[in-house]
Amino acid sequence: MEQKRKVLRLLLRVMSCLCVLWSFALHAEEASESVPQSANGWGEATSEQAPAEVSAKDQFDIFEYVINGNTVLSVNEVEKAVYPYLGERRSIEDVEKARSVLEQSFHEAGYLTVFVSIPEQEVNGGVVKLDVLEGKVERLSVVGSRYFSLGKIKQNVTEFKEGHVPHFPTVQKQIASVNINQDRVVAPVLRPGKSPGMVEVDLKVDDKFPLHASMEYNNRYTPNTTKTRLSGNLRYDNLWQSDHSIGLGFQVTPEDANEVKVFSGTYVIPYAGDYWAMYAVASQSDISAVGDLNVVGNGNIYGLRYIHPMPSPVKSFNHNLTLGLDYKDFKESTRRLGSDLGSNPITYMPFLIGYTGNLVTPESTTKLDLNFVFSTKALVNDEAEFAQRRFLARPNFSYLRGQLEHTWTLPYQWQWYGSLGGQVTGDSLVSNEQFFIGGLDTVRGFLESSALGDTGTNLTMELRSPPLQKYSGSWVKEMRLLAFYDYGLAKTRDPATFADDRFSQIQRYILSSYGLGLDVKAPHGLFMRLDFARVLQSSWILENGNTAPLKPAGMAESGDTRLHFKVGFDW
Template identity: 25%
Template sequence: MLETAAFSKRIMPFIGHSLSFGQMQGLVDIVVGYYREKAHAFVTVSVPPQRVHAGVLRLDVLEYRIGALRVIGNQWFSDRVIRQQSGLSSGQVSTLDALQTDLRWLNTNPFRTVDMVYRPGTKPGVTDVDLRVADRLPLYVYGAYDNQLDPTLGRLNWDLGVSWGDAFHLGQTLTYQLQRSVSGRFTGHNASWEIPLTSRDALLVFGNYSVSYPVADQPLSNKGISGQASLRWLHMLPHLALGARFGVDGTVQAGFDWKSTISDQFSAAVPLILANAETNQFVLGFIGSVQDPWGKTEINNQIVYGPPGISAYNKRGWYETIFPNAKPNYAYDRLLLKRALSLPFGLTANTKFGWQGATHNLLYSEQLMIGGMGTVRGYYVNTSFGSRGLMASEEIDTLGFSLGKWIGLNALDDKNTLGAFWDWGDNSQVHPAGIGPRVVTLSSLGTALSSKINRHLNVSVDAGWRLRRAASRGSRGVFCDFNLVAGF
């Protein structure tokens, strides 16, 4: 590591000259500083007793190794699970970047927080490490109520879910969610299973199944059945320090999706109209962040390729029964960027940008949806779909405040944030898809409130004023979104 031009340039002023004791200490400091710049912080450099011959001064560099590894403070997660997922072992030489990545990986489980504390070892050149764990019962049960369902299914929706964060006492995470519309027109089941494999690798298996009965003009009836089974390999990349002020963290994903969509329309007088298509696609993604002196930019990029002919309904003819001019052998890229920036007076600017590009018209499940929370507020969910699209949002939020403290009700233990937002979205199809506009643009202005009460209740409410008309809503006006989640 020291045989580089950059290091040689730093020590060049000390070469060819006699050195005082102070100058030798300055040389030692340069060597230590260079190691630390390369994220090798656990190092000692000394000048041993010696007889300088032929102008050669010898420095001893001792890089510390991990000695004893203790897990303390854990009540629910076993020592074995914490050690295995830490990636640390006795005798290992580790850099600051590697330790930071190990710590991030340990803290991906939401039911625990782990910190690393370093202690002098019992032997020279050894550093002992304590993994201090603050964990809680790895079980979370929740219920939710919102109006974020497609209008043809009734809009109002409730969820029940459970998450087991130490499944089978192996540090795995199992989740299940039941979703149902108040109208009874939609029922969905979602499940996932995350299995840690090594200190920075995991396997994620997830899927869903739903049955819906969208509103149709009499005497017709609609029925839709959809399902998905997916597999992802997750790998956390090492922390990348770009100088002293910039850094990159992230996780890469690679996997496969199978999706099925069945849509029926029938009546007593009209024969059954059957639409059926299957999606088989490979996915490569990156989820991470870039840190800089002014904040952090979050990145989520997913690149997808869907080859044709893998299964019986994975063909162009079947695709066109679901969406006009859609076909397999497609590729698309979906990018989402988020940025938070601190402003004067405790305000925060939250910026979001989304983009999707595609080679062909896609099925509904792969299209970019705009309308509702997380996209363009003030419009119904699924107001517009597009195989290609752009989204942008800017929201200014206040510093968190407590209404409970204002009125003397400290037991409420609440934290609230008010915001003002501007949302914009534009999507289109690659090829014409029947009647109607090929490009749809939505935009809104509004206010939002986010509240956390007693760590058990989360409330999100927004009111968006539509700046552009949409086919589903023929005039401008205000629409309110809400989402309530209670969990224990």
């Protein structure tokens, strides 16, 4: 009996141990299912949990960025840069992105010497600090200038004044303005300053003596005059060390000094990026050209121009607006010109609104000139003087004159040049305001200003050879052969008409020619131009459609040839 009890106690103990072991086994299986397994077992699973724990510790909230040191960007621009990096559970990577974007905002705004840094700090209350280091100019120097005032150059580049944070788009405009003077090239050089975060600037100047002269001898003569002309100009472009320009010019007939005498003077003042130009011309000539101005008859011209360079959408394009006023006082002429019926004195004051545009690309150059000229009898204009000078001429007149030029570089360095000019008006104009055709600049093969009209047009086309200087000596800088075609039309409004065609005014001129030319440029500004032209068409037609029975004085006819030449220097 006692023995049976011992056996029963032993069985109960064994069963109790088995139950405990079974319980451990179940807990171990549940634990193994709840922990992610990997190929390397438990140890590697534990290592994957560590980065998540570290990342959670590095996260923090950012509700505000405090920007220290900014004086150039607006609050809105700063907020726009850092706003995407505000919020809860942010990291140091977000702060770095905010710093980088803010710094980029400074650079895109043109402040290239500004940098942004993250100072050491503890983020409390969701506030993060960023420091802005504005690279101010510590020292400005002008280096290499021989003929231009150092102080004047500094005054014109105000963005580089000491203690200032330079705005580089403005710097570019100011440097471009300084470099408009063809005798001076200024280039800025920046380097780190002696103080941290500061910059030193050197304005390196490459300049030359601002005196220019030109002389030209040619055969650009008008009917009933000797066959050669001599013209010259002298100009100084840095008067008073203020970039003021003063110039003197002349044109005479060397074969007879009393035949043609034209003298001119100009004065140009730069002001706040614009220009004021004044000029005067004294003429004793039937027809002469002074720069872009045609002078008809004996008299004086006084003019004023305001030139405003306009903003350009691209660097390769520049354009100007010009406003002008002229006072023209012409004396009694020795002969009638153009559509004039009389040669009495005349005084008037026309206004001008002009536009000039230039587009330069690696392959081509395009230039457009437009001028709207108008006058009113409310000023010094005398209606009787206009009526005596030409039938139906009035002091309140207007016309639009323009010219478009295009040079295109073709394969193998060939060039094509085209020019289209013209004038339109609804008025009967005195000869001083009419459109000229004939001569070297319009229709070659004809004398200068062979025909005049109230309205008209001229067309020039040239094909230029590749540069040929390699076949000549070192005395040639550039040389090209060319073939050309010229066309001109001049029409007169309300020409005087009589029963006898011999006394009627010509209503329409049509001129055209073709030929070959040679253009040579040598060192030191020397040049030579030869154009041999053959007249293709020469028509002078009356209002009734008949050809005028009397050929105009000096007018070339179909088949006639003429050699135009000019030689000189320009430096």
